Amino acid sequence: MEIASLSELIRRFWLPQGISTYSPRIDFLFTLILCITALVWVLVTVTMIVFMIRYRARPGRTAAYIEGNPRLEVLWTSITAVILIALALLSRSTWADIKEQGPPGEVFYKVTAKQFNWEITYPGPDGKLGTSDDVTVENEFHVPVNKVVRFELTSKDVIHSFFVPWLRLKQDAVPGRHIHVWFEATKEGEYEIPCAELCGFGHSGMDGTLYVQSEADYQRWLKKKYAESR
Ligand SMILES: [Cu+2]
Structure with a gap:
């Protein structure tokens, strides 16, 4: 489902009704960030549960000692950074319109x-x-x-x-x-x-x-x- 229609759904059933000219833009960002965090939450939780079952203690099996994995660490730090920068660029004009210039007051x-x-x-x-x-x-x-x-x-x-x-x-x-x-x-x-x-x-x-x-x-x-x- 695309973000715009999902955003409409969330607005109708969850958030209070938006009554300002900029409320759809805020709701869009809210939904987008919610989707990203929900996806990460599901991935992390599923991985954790799979690992807990698969690598549980069993008689006669010793745990492997892992000191770290620089390649993996660089990878997940970069992905997070890319998401953060993309979100900052995407929301830039919304925040500029709401918090900075905006239309002339009446x-x-x-x-x-x-x-x-x-x-x-x-x-x-x-x-x-x-x-x-x-x-x-x-x-x-x-x-x-x-x-x-x-x-x-x-x-x-x-x-x-x-x-x-x-x-x-x-x-x-x-x-x-x-x-x-x-x-x-x-x-x-x-x-x-x-x-x-x-x-x-x-x-x-x-x-x-x-x-x-x-x-x-x-x-x-x-x-x-x-x-x-x-
Ligand atoms: Cu107060």
Whole structure:
């Protein structure tokens, strides 16, 4: 079975539904790596079981003492290296698009992690971040559907990790660093934002919600929050 259709199968029956524009690309890499590791696991396990039975202790038979096999060692190290380099080259453009350039943003936010909440800062009526009309809300991240969302991710205290499995997005929030993150959600709904880095006593309760809304619902919510915050 080819990787693309296997990836589709895994997506349907195992992974949560992908709701970002880049989720199929992440799922493809996930499936490919899973296939390679599963194949190696089967080969190693079968060999081990065959050897255990075939070369088990028997009366009158002594074990051979093998000091090593340089040719075999060079071979399996090279195969591993080739697989690793091939994977790095194959995934290069996906990671460059997701973690580096990406498309130009349409809506902008600031997300600050802290023990034990996500602080989401929205631009006020002036549409600009970093001005006095900004609105900061805890644990509620509202975004419009089908828009390129960009945000700056940072932390006030320790390392946290912003994780939305449905988006196939996971990014560490590191104190002192402002990391640029983007995504484009393609399906309206509510999705959990757990913290994916053990960050202290309240880690398990550090849990926000991503609300992907229609443009009209989003604007209505933002206006209401702005009015409440004044
Ligand atoms: Cu955390």
